[in-house]
Ligand SMILES: Cc1cc2nc3c(=O)[nH]c(=O)nc-3n(C[C@H](O)[C@H](O)[C@H](O)COP(=O)(O)OP(=O)(O)OC[C@H]3O[C@@H](n4cnc5c(N)ncnc54)[C@H](O)[C@@H]3O)c2cc1C
Ligand SMILES: Cc1cc2nc3c(=O)[nH]c(=O)nc-3n(C[C@H](O)[C@H](O)[C@H](O)COP(=O)(O)OP(=O)(O)OC[C@H]3O[C@@H](n4cnc5c(N)ncnc54)[C@H](O)[C@@H]3O)c2cc1C
């Protein structure tokens with residue numbers, strides 16, 4: 090393996106065989122060995138002006154940590170990553186690297202960028218499995234209290250940053266388990282839940298309090314939090330409102346939002362039913378609408394739950410599919426079919442109200458629309474019927490109004506997302522910050538974390554100096 | 557853990573009352589709101605309306621009928637045991653206002669849900685007439701409490717073992733024919749709410765019903781609880797659970813409630829086999 094010659098290609102990460110993994114929930118890529126990580130790290134040219142760092146939304150010192158890795162100092166490498174990114178085991182697995190760090194790597198021009206995500210994951214996994222688990226130093230207690238609402242990646246970042254700065258932090262989560270989309274959305278085979286649990290446990294060991302079953306706006310309001318003595322509040326409540334297609338027949342049995350499907354499968358572990366009590370519909374002939382990460386996760390979950398056929402139906406073409414390229418590739422390997430330039434127009438059910446099929450239209454690509462992507466236009470007379478007994482709707486999500494409606498002082502934009510100062514994350518209500526999907530709309534883990542870090546800096550200043 | 561401080565069996569052990577320590581929820585809850593409970597790590601999230609709350613003691617009371625595996629697991633919890641998770645208060649509170657005469661109609665465990673609403677309607681200064689029904693005398697619950705909460709209580713049973721022999725709709729018709737009623741509240745099994753709404757529509761009396769679709773999160777995040785009201789899709793957990801009975805598509809609701817029939821049977825039978833040894 091370790092021959093002394095420049096390796097043009099990337100060191101691939103070993104993966105479970107597609108034929109096996111399509112029926113189990115274990116993680117798909119199994120991780121680099123130390124030798125593989127060294128070999129891949131050696132490909133980095135240690136650029137003076139590294140494009141990769143520019144491409145990373147939180148500016149991880151990529152050449153820096155890779156150099157430490159090649160020197161064999163894994164503790165220093167992970168510490169270097171942590172300076173910018175609190176959840177590298179997560180980001181190494183789920184960032185859309187091809188359009189971020191790796192997309193800007195100088196070697197990307199040749200089609201073989203350094204596998205930065207894989208290396209980041211390796212460092213984080215190594216630390217988790219072999220590290221001392223020693224806690225980083227914490228500033229003296231400031232006596233200030235911060236409530237962090239939601240427990241997705243942006244909230245976890247805020248909590249981690251502020252607890253190290255000496256503030257008392259309480260994380261409040263509406264669900265019975267912390268982690269946000271990382272636990273209820275992204276499946277086990279892509280992000281093992283034990284990793285998220287360990288990150289939350291790390292925060293608790295640092296002294297943060299995590300309270301589940303707290304629906305802020307219902308169980309307690311924002312004003313009550315201030316009355317109880319909290320000095321600042323961060324809102325990282327995500328974009329958890331499911332969107333449907335609004336076409337006839339949508340309430341038939343067998344049509345679920347991806348949120349519901351994935352929550353049943355992941356959070357409630359319905360893939361173990363009847364060992365656990367929550368069921369999930371087992372489709373034989375499953376159709377997933379949409380082509381983002383959520384759609385890929387739904388399709389691959391359906392395959393693992395035993396479907397005979399799983400199709401992705403998407404109204405645009407392959408180039409426009411928003412999912413990470415690795416997920417599209419994995420889905421194809423697992424036998425998911427892609428039916429592109431197709432749009433459903435109506436659902437068909439039987440006399441018991443159960444879904445049996447879907448009427449669709451073929452589309453063609455027209456002129457570019459506001460997003461710069463070519464707009465799909467229906468082809469007249471191209472209707473056809475697709476047989477399906479389970480449809481999972483993954484066509485995007487919106488802002489859940491539960492919290493914002495109970496707090497009228499919070500300014501919202503026309504889509505219901507919170508308006509904040511782009512540099513600090515301050516909302517229109519004094520003492521309240523926000524970030525992540527509830528501000529940007531559904532985006533990425535790393536952007537949510539970046540917003541969390543900026544807000545944490547601003548909250549720290551406010552708690553110290555009052556601005 | 558949310559400790560059970562009191563447990564009683566009603567209606568021959570098919571209906572159970574639990575008073576649970578949940579101080580934060582007890583402080584905020586209003587009539588018509590519900591909680592979601594999960595008894596253990598691998599358990600299902602089950603929505604139940606709060607039949608009573610005591611903000612001073614910090615407790616909430618739920619009354620539920622044992623219908624499947626999860627409610628059977630709840631039944632097995634003793635005083636001193638607890639629920640792993642209780643989330644709430646969820647849903648919109650009942651709109652309570654002084655309107656004149658209010659007719660409250662309850663069937664089965666729906667009476668438990670109806671009780672706090674009835675009380676609130678009376679406290680708001682309304683003249684409250686109540687009709688409660690059950691399949692038979694033994695399944696009738698909360699008769700005493702409903703009597704105290706209302707100005708006039710009528711009882712009926714399907715088999716005639718107690719009170720009027722027949723359905724609640726018979727009495728509803730009679731009351732509406734004889735009296736000017738400003739508002740009807742009907743809570744119970746879906747077919748009952750459907751039938752009552754059909755009657756009150758004839759009389760043109762506004763009618764509020766409380767819907768019980770399948771739920772997961774209870775916070776508007778999954779869309780599993782969607783119901784059709786006036787041709788529009790609503791999420792019962794955040795837009796309801798109470799809706800205008802004249803606009804609800806009850807047939808669709810009944811159909812959607814059967815979504816997991818086969819799985820539920822499998823789950824429940826598996827559980828019965830285990831617990832029967
Ligand atoms: C299936 C799926 C796959 C994805 N795949 C990827 C991927 O591969 N790569 C990537 O970068 N991104 C991915 N994303 C997007 C990414 O997960 C999100 O952008 C990110 O999680 C947003 O983080 P957040 O902290 O803003 O909120 P979330 O992770 O959404 O967390 C919000 C939390 O707040 C809680 N909450 C909401 N309201 C309240 C309230 N009133 N009180 C208390 N708590 C509340 C919610 O229960 C939730 O736990 C995916 C998303 C989904 C759904
Ligand atoms: C807002 C609301 C308030 C409710 N209040 C009460 C109450 O005060 N007292 C009471 O006895 N019942 C109430 N219910 C109904 C109660 O939630 C169901 O009876 C219970 O979930 C059944 O669970 P199970 O596992 O024992 O039965 P299962 O075997 O799972 O199902 C039996 C029946 O219950 C329905 N059901 C199953 N799962 C759910 C779910 N997650 N949510 C709703 N219905 C479900 C099924 O459609 C089926 O018809 C309420 C429901 C809702 C939505």
Ligand code: SF4
Pocket residue numbers: 144145146147148149151174180181184186189190191205206209535
């Ligand atoms: S955080 Fe994401 S974008 Fe940044 S270096 Fe890591 S994998 Fe790349």
Ligand code: SF4
Pocket residue numbers: 132133134135136139140141142151152193194195196203205
């Ligand atoms: S751009 Fe690529 S080669 Fe250059 S430092 Fe970054 S990872 Fe290394």
Ligand code: FES
Pocket residue numbers: 770771772773774775776777778779780781782791792793794
């Ligand atoms: S229960 Fe999930 S949206 Fe209502």
